[in-house]
Amino acid sequence: MSDSLTLIEEMLGREARLFAASNVESDDRSHRTYIVADFEYQYHRSAHAGYQVAEGAAAEEKIRWPFHRIVAAAWTVLRFVPGQAVPEIEAPVVLTAETMDEKTMVTQFFDALAAMPQAIFATWGGEAKDLAALRRAAVEHDLCLPVQLLDLSPYSIRRLDLCNASSVMAASVHLPEYAAALAIPSKPSPRKEIGQLVENRQWDLVADQVAADVLTTCVIAIGHLKSMAVVTCDRPATIMALAEKAAETFPKSIFCSRSFRPWARDRLRAAGLRGTVFRAP
Template sequence: MKMPNANTRDATGFDARACDNISDNASALPFDLHDAETLHLALQQQLHSFVSAKQPDKTYIVADCEFRWNNTASDGYRAAEGASAPKRIRWPFDTIAAASWTVMRFKANETVEIEQPVVMSAQGADDTATERQMVEAFFAALAAEPNAVLISYGGETRDFAVLRRCAATYDLQMPPQLRESRLYHPAKLDLCMAMSVGAECVHLPELAAALSIPAKPSPSRSIGRMIEQGKWPAVREQVLADVLTTSVLAIYHLASHGVLTCNRADAVLALATAAKLAAPQDSFVTKTFVPWANGVKVRSRLRGVIDVAA
């Protein structure tokens, strides 16, 4: 490239010959300097490559379990312990009656892929399973995604403890996400604790109502009774609903903390689509969650302040 001569500059200092020299070497560049659109696209591609390098794909597995009591074992413990036994049955005697989970993948290009949620239960469907089979399937899903973050709502206070008990009972190796016993660890996220921090922990439907997110089709305290009464379709509906609500909370929470860069409305709609494919007969999914997700997408296209009824 030729060095510009001082006498080629105009009054503003602009050197026309320098630009000519750049043009002379334009063939060595990956784009046409005279084509603004090509230049724009080339810069966009470079920016995308930079963002992809800085923000790798992120995978999350959102899960929830429902329980029934192992009354036989609990009664034996109470008989042996006598008056010193606690008045209520605690987690060692919880048996997993239903489980659900979904895998959410957030790509560096801000797209999201959500797998159809899995729903398993002890009874009430063609794919009924024992506690061991449910735990084995869930552990396999976690092991298949060793870098995925396990997300729950209140999992640290019950679900994870029961899963550790199951691993000990059935001689199973726990997946990476559950081997870490610390409450706050990058491999897992309990949204109940993460969102409340120093404030009082609240119930999932309580927080969901404040955020206008649909939640539990049946009252929280009714799940044990529904299991005992054999209302398995309602049990399956409840555990899936918990996973969907927790997934939405996860998207909102992670996006607001700058962990994810995504279109929230598109992510919510992708979640609803996956849920409908997995459970087309589920009343909560088809009559409540999918219409709500469609509404979220519609409102995302509007401008200005939008009032949303709780």
């Protein structure tokens, strides 16, 4: 009986969150809040090895997403308010397996989403992996999904996958690929090396990587949303504010101090100049 009551309470709570979110959206659509997030993973090799033994020749050789365990998570909040040239930017959050397990990291992220049910959950390519991993984590750790993850459609209005939104019918591309084309700083370590950093437990480098991914995704989100006339803002000033907030939060970050902040400052200065601005390749 108690288990049934608990299930009913969870269902009612979920419905209440959906109702609250819809009310917030209908009351004030001009205020747009985005939670931009990214995650890094480690293979659950022992579980995959057991699966291969059980399935034999029929087993998948590649270690696919059900066996990927979250070992780093990062997110920040962008709140666009009408009449403000620069959105309200919350200090980025970065969590790694150096200090907490997957359940704790996912719980903290779900709590951040649940605290802002009107917020749109933004990722780069999240629909292809991150959301599946988060839903798997919810099942494995007995967690309740926030409203942003309840809609299973890859085109949910509660989420924004910038990879899908940018490519549409064109081939999907990697984050550093798109960022390089737009001259936006990205990943301090090559994409395929992050797994080795995780295996070596180099958590400072892993933290810098996941934070960098969020900052790069934020810059892409700002450009995308402004180009679609979804938000209005002073783009160079917004990016500079983002860089300052990140540098203040992570004073030891090599990416923030050597790449992102100088780049943002250069763009802000260029925006105040007249005529053609020439940059070194």
